[in-house]
Amino acid sequence: MSPRTRIGRVVALGSQVSLSVWFVLPLVPVLLWAAARSWTFPHALPEEWGLSGAAAALADGAASAFVSSFILGLMTAALATPAGAMAAYALTFGRIRHERRISLLLLAPVFVPPFVIVMGANVALLRLHVPSSVGLALVLMVTAIPYTTFVMRSAFASYDTGIEEDARTLGAHPLHVLLRIRIPMLSGALTASAFLAFLVGWSDYVITLLIGGGQFVTVPIRVAAAASGTGNEALVAALSVAAAAPPLLLLLTLNVMSRHRSLWRRKAAEPQAAAIFPLIGANS
């Protein structure tokens, strides 16, 4: 839908600029507050610059919260990625009888709000004496499975099994086929689904709050505690940067990696689709 006239180009540029402002605007005060030492109302910019917010965040226990968040993210990715990949493989190639119904079941957690899951299942977890860390892992895994299954299904849909058959004909052991062909060929999609599952654990607030019962203090929980009080702007901003930076850096790294890989494979990817979300484009 590229513009053909001069007016069309002006309209396109104008909408690109205003939409860019829409997406960036909420992040500007976070960055300003994170770098402000003193910023009183009604000044539009901080009067003194400094990292007092970061110092307050460290004193508030941000480092251990950061580690807890990371563990939750990694745990969710480690559980949901292989489960989703195996299910997607079976659903694509296994000639399962109730394929539609099972697909719908694996998608269903998207339709059930996390607070409902925790409130409904909490009784079972308590009566069966499931440790809260196990309960937390289980619920986060279930919340992430729709995403990992979906990404892997779209990857398998365009997956060429011919190479595997060639390898098997040449006498390759099934384990070899899995480790040397299937996993390397799907590495882009596997990374994408692991990233999405990591995000589920890293971003979660209400599941950690209700199941953890104060045991697991993650970055989102610190942010919520600081943001619900008043006069904590610098602290909130520093914690927000700590919560937003790792996934953004991860996305950037994966983006660069997938671009290298596709260059190496000399594949021309659809440029815009690859730019807005490189990970899903990376697996094809």
Place this chain on the structure above:
Amino acid sequence: MRRPLLLLLPAVIPVAVVLGATLMLGLAQSLGLVPVVGDAKFDASAYRAVIASGDLWPALYVSLAIATAATAIALVVGLATALAVRATRIGGRVLATLAASTIPIPHIIGAAAIGLLLADSGWLPRLLGADDGSWPQLVAGPWWGAVVLEYAWKESAFIALVVVTSMAADAEELSDTAAVLGAGRRARLRHIVLPLAAPALITAGAISFIYALGSFEVPWLLGRAYPEPLPVLAYRLFTSTDLAVRPQALAVAMITVGLCLAVGVAALGLLRRRSVLT
């Protein structure tokens, strides 16, 4: 494949067990069958109590209003973004990168950021020089402005992503062909772009709506104390020191999940009808 069912189990068992336990035990608790205190009974008294308290109807109303307003804005901005991304090369790539970078930001961080932007002493009133009390009360205000805008901000990027990745390159070709044949901008939008984007808009819109309906942290942080949206109401009842109101919390949770499932089924129905027609 020799044992496809075995490969399904690591995903199917956790999902079936957790969702089954959630819905069945949730329903049982809301009907008084699994009381924290007192004897088990079987009746709808928790539902009656939460209606009698006068909290349920305002909660339903405000939750649906927030989700509708936020999803409507997100659909318009998301579609506009998806189209603007394809309009020019460099500008499109910048916009795509900025939109994509908001997607991995957690909602609670988005809520904190919107608070720093839109509160009475936030950055926007400072920037616009509204220091005389003329700034509308968006955070904790009567119109839930900050809550709606937080959802709209995060979900518009998600909707744009889904539309861009699902609308194949043939949309571009069809649109170009139509332009050559004399179709104007509006005609191309109505007869080519919108029909091709519709499945993505329905899917992503339904997911956004359900998210806004069932999310606790955003209205809790940016909303006002009364009326409480459904998740905030359920949370207050669930964490109350009065354990006798626990079934009411589950009643609110079951009503919320019922609404979410209804929206999901409606979206699937819409998608199916479209695929039959085309």
